Amino acid sequence: MSDPAKTIIIFDDDNDILSICSYILEEHGWNVHTFEDCNDIVNRVSVIMPDVILMDNWIPDTGGIKATRTLKENEDLKNIPVVYFSANSDIESLAGAAGAETYLAKPFDLDDLVSTIAKVAHK
Template identity: 70%
Template sequence: MNDNARKIIIFDDDEDILSICNYILEEQGWEVSTFTNCNNIIEKVSGIKPDVILMDNWIPDNGGIVATQTLKRDPDLKHIPVVYFSANSDIQLLANHAGAETYLAKPFDLEELERIINGVLVK
């Protein structure tokens, strides 16, 4: 385990998206954690302390908006950038409502995924 590796958490209940993102990001040296629900999100995120979070809109049980808002209210976690992703046409509104730093519309291409993630990284 590389202590200097950048960490990312992906919250999505779509196993295909998780495996694609996992593969691509690990190839780039990320340490990837994935969850198919957002239950106990504070504990999940606190245990990993990621550099970036990818949040699906339709994540069980509470959904991405509630999950993101929960993180943004937590003083220890609110600084972690959240990339909201969804196939919804109003994703920009959803991301703003959730308090996410940015968003990525599904389906996305891998260059876009990389660009968005690298764009929110705190240098």
């Protein structure tokens, strides 16, 4: 019996990143939703209820830290794992400040993308 497809939301304002990540994750059986900003984030995430969220640090309008904290403060959404990703050299502390479960530094290896997301999705 095969697992039902898992769902991920990617928040990133870089179209190249969105298309590459979407392509790779769809190839691995994920249903992918993408947003170029984090406006109305609670409503967007509540409608989709993903298994994992991939959050960029520099996402408009509020930024990834505030967006992630907003999700983590919501009773219905706080248990959805967030993978924080950024080219910032201080990504580990940014992810910690945001309350994300883990992080992925940009640029990243596509295999690392898939394995990092798979790890948090199975928790």
